[in-house]
Amino acid sequence: MPEASAPPVARSSRAGHISEIHGLRGLALALVVVFHLFGNGRVSGGVDVFLALTGFLATRSLVSRIERQDLRLVDHYGRSFLRLSAPGLLVLAATAVLTVLVMPEAIWRSTVREIAASATYLLNWEMIQSQLAYGAAGPDTSPLQHFWSLAVQGQFLLVWPLLLLTIWYLARRRARVALTVLVAAGTVASFVFAWRLGEADQPVAYFHTGTRFWEIGLGALLALTLPHLRPPVVLRPSLAWLGLAMVASSGLFLDGGTLFPGPWALWPVGGAILVVLASGTTSSLGPQKFLALPPLRFIADISFPLYLWHWPLLIAYLHMTGTERPDWRAAAIIISVSMVLAWLTRALVEQPLRRTDRWLRGFPRFAVVAVLLGAVTMGSFAGIRQIDRQEAELAASADRFLDDYAGCVGAAAMDPEGSSCAVSDPEVLLELVAGYDADENRFGDCWSNRERPVQFNVCALGPESGYERRILVTGDSHNNALAVAYEKIAETYGWRIDLASRAGCHWNTRPMSARNPESAELCTQWNQMLDEHIRTNPHYDAYVVLHSARKSVQKIGDESRVEALSRGLSDAWATRPDLSVPVIAVRDNPTFTYSASDFESTTVPCIAENGLSADVACAKDRDEALRRDGSAEAVALDPNAHLIDLTDYYCGPETCSPVVGYVPVYQDGYHVTKQFAETLAPYLGRQLRDVVEGVTSPTNAGPTGKTTPSGRPGSITKPTPDGTLSPTDLATAKDSAPAE
Incomplete structure (x- = not known):
């Protein structure tokens, strides 16, 4: 029956039904915001509810209009995407401004790419390509990460009308039955896919459109079958309250970032289904009066722009303050500002757009959407090209600077035997690098970055044939940061250096200590692949190992952190095919700060303010920067292992x-x-x-901060048999820093 001819009671029931769903959707998105700001980044399940309700509302509306033969695709797309895109484009523009004002230049390029991906509803795939995990907000998190759910929604809204029309054309009188069967099959398939992919690769599963369809599909199934599924009136109030409780409590008991969209997502999605099933009753015992309370109605009305605004404001705050998460006062301020901006967005953007339905329709409205999205996308790509050009120019200038003053800048300045030179404009290099440095894409084949399933990537630096020596260099991201140095060494000596690194992993028989047990297991798998590579490539002339001093491994008994590290290292080295081949452990670089946000908020401004005086004004005590990484102790346990300590190229006798x-x-x-x-x-x-x-025989290490007999700082050392360091090194080797 057409909506216009429905009896008054039916219209009243339908209005209450819509009101409760609107309130539920607002509550779900508001929970996302609250958990992001006050819940230490826990994922509430609100987005899962949002997607399920999108499937329900879109399917019900489209099926009704198709049955009335009232669906005009061009007009439908224009109206849907204009209302969805307009507030999003406003937030994207504001995020671009915030990025330039408060965020480091190192993330500008990625943010511009994400603006283009957000505008075209492809951000979830950009997140997958970037291998970003969804979790607690931090200064290293994308300010647009939350747009992934809009991308999934936009992809659904783009494809769904075409699919429904096709099924209606092919099945005709049995179209609703055929659609129900197909949606049910797709929902089950998506659920199984989400379950299996979540077990294999949770970050990809979180963003993948295919793993999210089952949530949308359940909402679509409900829209198709609701008239046949209504529970008895007497049960509806209880079911509605139960559903609300499930939606509101999911974030308290489940960490959606690691569990969704797998089977546990049935908790919030199932709660939403119960609320919809039980909605529309006139009983005073149901939650409709609660959801209609003025504060909740206000939150529901602004929930969508509130969701859009809160995340970039949160990330901007973390960059400005250098903190890892906001305290409750800062969170309250962020949510208050977000609510004001959300109300203004609704009043000045969303509501005026609804009034344009009277005069902007059909193809003109569709054209406006296409022009807006196209302009943002083209502008973003133009910005990316400009950033690429600037980065290339800066990199070329920095390389020329280093070439012009090779042997007297950087580490060479710490070499007593190095040559002195008059640098014409030394502040140029500070401006070129400024403490930030993009990853070298040409070393991507040397690197495994927490992907699932685990991959073992190894690349060859230097000549691949006709080389004098072949060396394997392995470790974590601290090792990969020296890739350009390994490349120059390979070219200088005619060696082939095979480089294999993985984020958070190094060659060790002990499992890594990690907050996420899954990460530790993946690291163990990578180590097994590394062992297999070494076993099947027995002709290496040396093994070079380097890992972060912040790392810890699982202890046995009353072992200290360093004892566990060193024993795991030496046990791993003992598995090499030929024990006459040396292992060379490179001590980790000194750590200036343990937090990228601290570095960004304190050290980078200090360098910018002090310029050439930064080496003194921004220095810290040497004993605060050094931490034992277990390498020296492991070397002492292996008769053919050696330690290279480059600390004196980073630090003076007292400061770094x-x-x-x-x-x-x-x-x-x-x-x-x-x-x-x-x-x-x-x-x-x-x-x-x-x-x-x-060329030389290993010697005992001299006191840290002193030159070796050759007159150069740094040395190849063989620690004492018990693995101890010199008294000075022991005094400066702190174990109090947080582990990665």
């Missing part, structure tokens, strides 16, 4: 600086910049050659 020889040392406080790594190459290469070629 974020700028050495006019070159910024750190990208983020604990990873070295490409430029500084390049200046380390001659010194690291010389000491590697000493071991590989047997």
Whole structure:
């Protein structure tokens, strides 16, 4: 029966039905915001409810209009995407401004890419390609990450009308039955896919459109079958309250970031289904009066723009303050500002757009949407090209600077035997690097970045044939940060250096200690692949290992962190095919800060403010920067292992600086910049050659901060048999820093 001719009671029931669903959708999105700001980043399940209700409302509306032969695709797409895109484009523009004002240039390019992906409803696939996990907000998190759910919704709204029309054309009188069967089959298939992919690769599963369809599909099935599924009137109030409780409580008991959209997502989605099933009753015992309370109605009305605004404001705040998460006062301010902006967006954007239905319809409205989205996309890609050009120019300038002053800037400035030179404009290099350094794409084949299933990537640096020596270099991201140095060493000595690194992993028989047990298991799998690679490639002339000093492994008994690390390292080294082949452990670089946000909010401004004086003004005590990584102790346990300690190329006798020889040392406080790594190459290469070629015999380490008998800082050392360091090193090797 057409809606216009429905009896008054039916219209009243339908109005209450819509009102309750509107309130539920508002509550779900509001829960997302509250958990992001006050729940330490826990995922509430509100987005899952939002997607299920999208499937319900869109399917019910489209089927009704198709049955009335009242669906005009061009007009439908124009109206739907104009209302969906307009507030999104406003937030995207504001995020672009915030990015320029408060966020480091290192993330500008990725943010511009995400603006284009958000405008075209492809952000979830951009997130998958970028291998971003969805979790607690932090300064390293994308300010547009939350647009992934709009991308999934937009893809559904684009495809769904075409699919429904096709089925209606083919099945005709049995179209509703055919559609119900197909949606049911697709929903089951998507559910199984989400379950299996979640077990294999949770971050990809979280963003994947295919794993999210079952949530939308359940809503669509409900729209198709609702008249036949209505529970008895007497049960509806209880079911509605139960459903609301399930939606509101899911974030308290479940961490959706690690469990959704697998079977546990049935908790919030099932709650939403119960509310819809039980809605529309006139009983005073149901939640309709609760959902109609003025504060909840207001939240429901602004929930969509509130969801859009809160996340970029939160990320901007974390960048400005250098904190990892807001305290309750900051969270209250962020949510208050977000609510004001959401109300203004509704009043000045959403409501005026609804009034345009009287005069902007059909193809003109569709054209407006296409022009808006196309302009944002083209502008974003133009911005990416401009950023690429600027980055290329800066990189070329930095490379020319290093070439012009090779041997007297960066690590060379710490070499007593190095040559001095008059640098014409040393502040240029500080401006070029400024403590931030994009990853080298050409070393991507050397790197495994927490992907699932685990991959073992290894690349060859230097000549692939006719080489003098073949060396395997392996470790974590601290090792990969020296890739440019390994490349120069390979070219200098005619070696082939195979580089294999994985985020958060290094060659160790002990499982990594990690907050996420799944990450530790994946690291174990990578280590098994590394062992297999070493077993099947027995002709290496040396193994070079380096890992972050922040790492910890699982302990046995009353072992200390360092004891567990060193024993796991030496046990791993003992599995190499030929024990006469040396293992060379490179001590980890000093750590300037343990937090990228701290580095961004304190050290980078210090460098910018002090310029050439930053090496003194921004320095920290040496004993605060050094931490034992277990390498020295592991070397003492292996008769043919050697330690290279480059600390004196980073630090003076008493302090460590974020700028050495006019070159910024750190990208983020604990990873070295490409430029500084390049200046380390001659010194690291010389000491590697000493071991590989047997030029010198290992010697006992001198006191840290002193020169070796050769007159150079740094040394190839063989610690004492018990693995202890020198008294000075023990005094400065802190174990109090947080583990990664």
